[in-house]
Amino acid sequence: MMRNFDAIIVGAGQAGPPLAGRLTAAGMSVALIERKLVGGTCVNTGCMPTKTLVASAYAAHLARRAADFGIATGDVTVDMPAVAARARKVVMDARSGNERWLEGMAGLTFLRGHARFTGPRTIAVDGEEMTAPRIFLNVGGRAIVPDMPGVGDVPHLDNTDMVALEQIPEHLVVVGGSYVGLEFAQMYRRFGAAVTVVERGERLIAHEDAEVSDAVRGILEDEGITVRTGANCIAFARHADGVAVSVDCQAGDPKVIGSHVLLAVGRRPNTDDLGLDLAGIATDAKGYVTVDDILQTNVPGVWALGDCNGRGAFTHTAYNDFEIVAANLLDHDDRTLSERLVGYALYTDPPLGRVGMTQAQAEKTGRPILVSKRPMTRVGRAIEKGETKGFMKIVADAETQRILGAAILGTGGDEAIHGILDMMNADQPVSALRWAVPIHPTVSELIPTLLLGLEPVARA
CATH class of the missing domain: 3.50.50.60 (FAD/NAD(P)-binding domain)
Incomplete structure (x- = not known):
């Protein structure tokens, strides 16, 4: 019936x-x-x-x-x-x-x-x-299980397995250098595991501006995480100590031996x-x-x-x-x-808050753009917390004076980005946010100063 x-x-x-x-x-x-x-x-x-x-x-x-x-x-x-x-x-x-x-x-x-x-x-x-x-x-x-040689012959984890894990891996090999992989990499390094991130591309989180990728990599490496980019021949094989992951990079060991392997290459x-x-x-x-x-x-x-x-x-x-x-x-x-204007965040520590275009994306439109960047060492709140890694960056349209995109890689960046996101949603000019009076001491208080630093970018 x-x-x-x-x-x-x-x-x-x-x-x-x-x-x-x-x-x-x-x-x-x-x-x-x-x-x-x-x-x-x-x-x-x-x-x-x-x-x-x-x-x-x-x-x-x-x-x-x-x-x-x-x-x-x-x-x-x-x-x-x-x-x-x-x-x-x-x-x-x-x-x-x-x-x-x-x-x-x-x-x-x-x-x-x-x-x-x-x-x-x-x-x-x-x-x-x-x-x-x-x-x-x-x-x-x-989660995707990638079609890589040997992947079906070895034990491996995905995000579902990782959140249920009740042991600290001796050596966690993370295959995939984007959001899911990087969050688990830093998390388990802080829990006490040795961690290696293996990424096929030339840099981490490749759709972000190169300076964001480089800064995130530096943050992870400073905590003892090994990052292997340019791994263009990834393969897996059983090993007495767990899993052998072939990396085949131009520098470094050709294989990484992990007790556990996390596959984080997409969904x-x-x-x-x-x-x-x-x-x-x-x-x-x-x-x-x-x-x-x-x-x-x-x-x-x-x-x-x-x-x-x-x-x-x-x-x-x-x-x-x-x-x-x-x-x-x-x-x-x-x-x-x-x-819809989509903002998002990478929850490494410090987090990355993002909205709109990257500088590279804005430049591809051919429009004249303005860019400003300031290190988190200029943010009083970051100094007081002892968390000064990262930077703020904003990209604007020189003609319309509208914000095109922004990145805040730093303490509180996932929250502070909303002030910029809201201005973009409201379709307000740079001056509207420039004359806001932010609370001191907060991460957001540097945003008006950041806007004051907007300068033209010469076309290539």
Whole structure:
């Protein structure tokens, strides 16, 4: 027997549950289907556990530096099972809170199971079919296992495994020099592991400006992390001490022997087992569901939100997908993806807060630009905290006087970037932020001074 709903949501990540809340509040009957863990990547294996672990790693790092602040602590040890238990509690509290919310939501039928399309408007869950005029996909993504020689012959970890790890690796080899890999690299170095980062490209976080990549590399190397870039022939083989990772760089040992290997080379969408072909829903070459500017697929009445649509890879973009859909469907608004200005952060210590274009991206547009850069050694708050690594940088359009992008690599950078992000969202000129009066002592107080330093960049 076919069950009928006003809407079906597949996936209980960051977009699905709040959308269910809005739709049911509008009087709709809604089915929400989740095959595994409520909360998606962020709650279970991403933001919440990793940032909890980052906090523990920071505490260990700061304790080791206690003498710098005139404090005596004695030997610093890390109880990894206790660290993991703390992260696990944060996850369980958040997940159970979301589950209670969904289970008590009036108008919602919350189903556990694997959803698959059987047609453009029909979905089956464990043999039970249902239909609705509105279907929303919020199925998320998972870590990629790269097609590298020997990868299937050796034990390896991904981000899901890492957040559950209750031991400190003797030597952690991180394959991948971007956000996930670098956060785990620094975290486990601070827990006490030897760490090597292996990156195929010529530099870390290659889509950032070179000076950002170089500064992040320096921060990691200062803590004893070995960074091997230009590793163009990565391969794996079993070894008596764990795993041998072939690096084949021009300098250094051709192989790195690790007790543990983390694969952090990207993610893929969970779209390969949804029956999308039976619904006629189009995907791109990487499996991401193709959507338009209001998140609709090529099939009328079907939307895709969050990581599975390839239009954002963050918790905040997934939630904003929900906001766009809800505003358009329920509030008679006209919101689009193209209006979205995405900020993001790398949670190494110090963190990197980023928004808009890099200098390299701005230069490629051909427009005349202004650039200013100041070291964190100019920031009183950073000096007082004894955390002066990094810098601030801002890029602006010389003609329109609008900010094009900014990077704050330094203590509090993930928070301070929002002052710039908000000005960009409001489409305000440089002068509007220049004449703001920031609080002293904060990281943000250097931003007006940074703007005063904007100077033209000569075209190459």
